Amino acid sequence: MTRFIALLRGVNVGGRTIKSAELAEAFRSLGYDAVKTVLASGNVVFEAEGVASDRRAEIERALSDAFGYDAKVHVLDTEALAAIAGAYPFAERDGWHRYVIFLIGAAADAPRPPDMDALVERITHLAVDHELESVADGGSVIYWTVERGHTLDSVVGKGIGSGKEKSLTTNRNLNTLEKLLR
Incomplete structure (x- = not known):
């Protein structure tokens, strides 16, 4: 099992x-x-x-x-999941959220489907304000950190929360992922 x-x-x-x-x-x-x-x-x-x-x-x-x-x-x-959480690239910061955006159905050991590849390309190349948020390609996930209070109004927050591509993702806070691994 x-x-x-x-x-x-x-x-x-x-x-x-x-x-x-x-x-x-x-x-x-x-x-x-x-x-x-x-x-x-x-x-x-x-x-x-x-x-x-x-x-x-x-x-x-x-x-x-x-x-x-x-x-x-x-x-x-x-x-x-442990490998994804362990590879989180951004340092923990007071007053910031640490998110992992999962590409629904993407596997770490396989190439991303074209629609997901396009989504990752678009999100990781947004013009983010690094004083407010950072984003990185994690293969089968997108890593994202954002200052608390700005999750929904940040560039990445708006980018993943709208359009037809939003059904391709689900995101979780890194703290939640750690609870799931216990």
């Missing part, structure tokens, strides 16, 4: 509410073991056979059926 992390996009924001108990039950109904939700932002830790890409399609179908929305989920094993 492999320990996986599922990061759901757009849960408990924008009017889409899924209770943790219902979310955990949806994962258990797929036959997954040791299911645990972490925080209320769509994070599920579970154990299953197979590889992350197989789990993703199955989970998206189940969530879409159970909750009536077009579910988007990024699934990775704990080893991959």
Whole structure:
């Protein structure tokens, strides 16, 4: 059995509410073991056979059926998540958030699909104010740090929060990722 992390996009924001108990039950109904939700932002830790890409399609179908929305989920094993968190390139700073923007379905050991490559190129080449935020290409993720209070109005915040590409990503604070690995 492999320990996986599922990061759901757009849960408990924008009017889409899924209770943790219902979310955990949806994962258990797929036959997954040791299911645990972490925080209320769509994070599920579970154990299953197979590889992350197989789990993703199955989970998206189940969530879409159970909750009536077009579910988007990024699934990775704990080893991959630990490597991503460990490679975070920006130093911790008081008064700043540390984010990882996950490219839904992108794997660390495979080339990015063209639409995701274009997204990463666009986001990492935005004219950011380095006094307010910094961004870096992490392969299957985008690393981002931003001064607290400016997440939504920063150049990167606006860049990932709008347009058709926003369905390609889900982001988490580095502190949340560390909780998921415990």
